Amino acid sequence: MGQIAHLLERPGPIGSVGPVGGIHDHLILEGSCHGSENAETTETGVEYCDHRSPSQHVIGAFTGTVADFAKRGILVRPENAVALITGGASGLGLGAARRLSGLGAKVVLADINDARGDEESGALGESARFVHCDVSDPADVEAAIAETLEPLGRTALLVHAAGIAPAPRVVSRDGALHDLEVFRQTVAINLIGMFDVIRNAAGAMSANDPGEGGERGVIINVASIAAYDGQIGQAAYSASKGGIVGMTLPLARDLAGVGVRVVTIAPGIMDTPLLSGAPQELKDSLAGLAAFPKRLGTPDDFAHLVVAVVENEMLNGEVIRLDAAARMPAK
Numbered sequence: 001m002g003q004i005a006h007l008l009e010r011p012g013p014i015g016s017v018g019p020v021g022g023i024h025d026h027l028i029l030e031g032s033c034h035g036s037e038n039a040e041t042t043e044t045g046v047e048y049c050d051h052r053s054p055s056q057h058v059i060g061a062f063t064g065t066v067a068d069f070a071k072r073g074i075l076v077r078p079e080n081a082v083a084l085i086t087g088g089a090s091g092l093g094l095g096a097a098r099r100l101s102g103l104g105a106k107v108v109l110a111d112i113n114d115a116r117g118d119e120e121s122g123a124l125g126e127s128a129r130f131v132h133c134d135v136s137d138p139a140d141v142e143a144a145i146a147e148t149l150e151p152l153g154r155t156a157l158l159v160h161a162a163g164i165a166p167a168p169r170v171v172s173r174d175g176a177l178h179d180l181e182v183f184r185q186t187v188a189i190n191l192i193g194m195f196d197v198i199r200n201a202a203g204a205m206s207a208n209d210p211g212e213g214g215e216r217g218v219i220i221n222v223a224s225i226a227a228y229d230g231q232i233g234q235a236a237y238s239a240s241k242g243g244i245v246g247m248t249l250p251l252a253r254d255l256a257g258v259g260v261r262v263v264t265i266a267p268g269i270m271d272t273p274l275l276s277g278a279p280q281e282l283k284d285s286l287a288g289l290a291a292f293p294k295r296l297g298t299p300d301d302f303a304h305l306v307v308a309v310v311e312n313e314m315l316n317g318e319v320i321r322l323d324a325a326a327r328m329p330a331k
């Protein structure tokens with residue numbers, strides 16, 4: 001333990017934290033010796049090593065749980081994160097939950113779809129749970145944060161994927177006006193609901209022990225390329241997604257003081273249940289909008305980027321298009 005304390009006091013990056021083999025209660029500082037003969041289970045726990053000191057690979061041993069180690073504030077890593085995922089019962093949110101859970105994170109799926117939330121969290125196993133949460137209801141949001149914190153200890157990652165995508169014209173062919181309530185509801189869920197989840201999650205993250213570089217948490221928002229290339233019928237949707245793009249930098253600047261990074265992903269056309277009713281012909285034509293590769297994105301493409309954002313601490317205050325260079329036409 002003393003040696004771990006010594007290691008934590010050392011300047012510079014010290015490598016990532018991950019479970020060793022099947023022993024999820026023990027940790028090793030990852031380096032060239034990760035998983036090799038240099039990483040041994042001993043009576044006192046798992047020995048760890050420093051890949052920057054090849055002549056002295058094994059430099060100590062630490063016994064403790066992932067939670068113990070995470071509390072010591074090493075880094076926010078997919079492997080040790082407690083992740084709150086809104087819209088986690090379906091599509092992109094579920095894709096992120098699956099990948100993060102597979103890497104060792106504890107995931108909380110927050111969604112209004114109770115049946116799918118229960119089913120999907122059950123399928124992910126003991127490290128996952130479901131909480132009913134309408135992101136446009138402040139009481140639900142507060143409860144979801146509390147239900148994540150109490151049993152799991154520390155929310156270090158928020159993936160906010162909950163959203164709706166209505167598509168009425170401002171003036172339809174029969175002369176009917178865009179229902180103002182639809183506009184309000186879209187902004188209430190996609191933008192105001194997102195901000196409410198962000199402020200509550202950031203408040204919880206600010207109480208985390210900081211990692212070596214001062215990081216306490218990572219927030220990943222889901223916008224859309226409709227924030228830039230909104231199509232006919234997308235006035236409300238694009239307004240809500242444009243708001244997310246616009247608040248990304250000020251959020252990152254605002255939360256820098258508490259060590260929380262904020263990154264927004266703007267997906268192109270993704271093959272999720274949102275598109276499940278679409279005929280194959282339409283899906284093919286949508287895939288054709290991509291420059292390369294000419295296919296729809298998948299929840300796992302999204303999840304891959306979520307993990308990359310968590311792992312790269314220089315990503316902050318940025319909006320990343322995930323669209324294979326697609327640019328949407330008017331319709």
Ligand SMILES: NC(=O)c1ccc[n+]([C@@H]2O[C@H](COP(=O)([O-])OP(=O)(O)OC[C@H]3O[C@@H](n4cnc5c(N)ncnc54)[C@H](O)[C@@H]3O)[C@@H](O)[C@H]2O)c1
Binds near residue numbers: 113
């Ligand atoms: N699929 C695409 O092509 C695409 C493209 C760009 C952006 N997006 C965005 O990605 C996000 C996820 O979409 P998806 O494609 O995975 O759709 P999806 O319908 O598969 O998933 C959205 C989830 O959000 C949940 N949800 C809806 N309203 C909610 C609320 N008020 N509170 C909590 N949960 C709520 C739904 O129950 C659902 O489980 C959305 O914000 C969407 O706008 C999707």
